[in-house]
Amino acid sequence: MKINHATPRTLTEGDHSLYIGLTGSRTVVCTAETNARQLGLSRRPLEDLLVFNTAFGKTVHDISLNAVANLGYADVRFMCHVYSGDTLAVETEVIGLKENSNRKSGVVYVRSVARNQHGHEVLSWVRWVMVHKRNHGASCGAPVVPTTDAVVSGVRLRRDDYSAGVREITAMTGVTDLWEDYTVGTRIDHPGAMTINNSDHSIATRLYQNTARAHFDGYAMQSAGSQRLVYGGHIISVCRALAYDGLENSLSILAINGGSHVNPTHAGDTIACATKVIDKIDLGQDYVGGLRLRMIGVKNANASSISFPKACESRPAHPSNVVLDLDYTIAMPKRSA
Template structure:
């Protein structure tokens, strides 16, 4: 048999390292398509001149382009037969990605736990994205619910890794040369700086974007994400294609420009959950909460920890979970990340 049906839960082994195909060289084309698919307009990613004014050689690729590219490489080996992508932790962007860089991915299986129904299990992997010189540009942990193929096979001994609740401020990596001392707030689009945000502050990003089937399919193909639930309408009993969770992340991040235009580079992913499915026709809105702040050693650069929440339709303002502790049905995404902002 020359074709590959994808891995099932029983095909994973603790400690296994999986090298993912196929390396991908990024160009300005990915940047243009990213900015076409999402209302993305953070200045540092958009303008070489603005980036040079901040101490960089040119505008790096959007950090989520790096994430989607690295993530997409892993799908055929990790989540082709997934029921759902459940969460993220311990993510760090270690080096900027520039047009012309070639990215590849590899993952280590760090946890396995069969579900009580015996029909599926949760696979934990630590994924690393590397560039053409072998530098790790991004790494993160994610866990995925994967179907079993043979329900009669005994469950492996459960191993659930202990994961940090957040990346410590001292472990954040600021790109070499970044300097916000002469930051141009007018060109960036807002005057709000690091000191203007208070812990616990919540920001309604006001705008909304209705998800279109064609845009989602273009995005999923762009990132070479082959998960069946995104492509094959017969894969779900309801006959609907599930919108890729990363598509929702990028939509929400782009919407957050209104109120957080100066939260420029993403440097860490502390936690994340795709709380409820998103489908074509849903209108995505977003709000953020300031969770923490820290200074960095880079001139004029502060770090801000944000909770980014995406909701569908007209989700209640700043509502996240019900009295039972479960996510409300209109909540699509709960993402905890660190970004760099001028002091």
């Protein structure tokens, strides 16, 4: 089944400024036009996660409006920068279905692609979401569970956006750490934390035109014995912004290899996060290398309290205060060849 999601969305400088206001993002290449040009880009790109959350929001009405929960992501690829004035259109294909044992719900697996006004793919991703069944007794047939790679391989990562000018980023941040200075196993406890206000996550979800009832309808959530949930994409954005300290010279997100919203976040919770370097990827470029990172976000606790699961644990048993476990890859400038 293929779905063309309504309606295409043009992203503007206003959207970008509002995103910064909601998350506090300080990504250097997206902060100032002068930064972007000095680093070798034609102009300042939009924040990667603004693009992701906007494209994701387009799929919600058709895929997860009535979802029980958004369960996870895989194979998320950021294929080129998106700029102010670009228009995104999104298409989704259902690639798997699996009924749950209680026969009241099931998991839907989808692959979505966002294209700009020129028809170029700018973003693609796989996600799976738990959805209620209309008729609990209806037969759903044999389960179809798609296979995805655990990691977006280096050959599939974007590698042609940057030139030697990216090394000048150290003069902008005042931090000298580049790709060569990070080692596998390095842990970074990011010192900042952010409390999620009702206004923050409400405005963020509206910015992305994400219509999921769990984020908007307090009456319905209260009737179900719960309260409104903070959209998981907002938590990813907040944690990414907090991770600036320790990853100051990061250029952009290349891929999200996998991720899960482990426990819910509600208004009033305070988010902190820590990152571990789990791999270094040579992109075959003189100027930029890849860092594969694992970022864990917690609520109402310090980053130093976070315990990273062992690499062999595919489904780790996180404590109840962990809200995000994200495996992603970033572009980081290299020193001179």
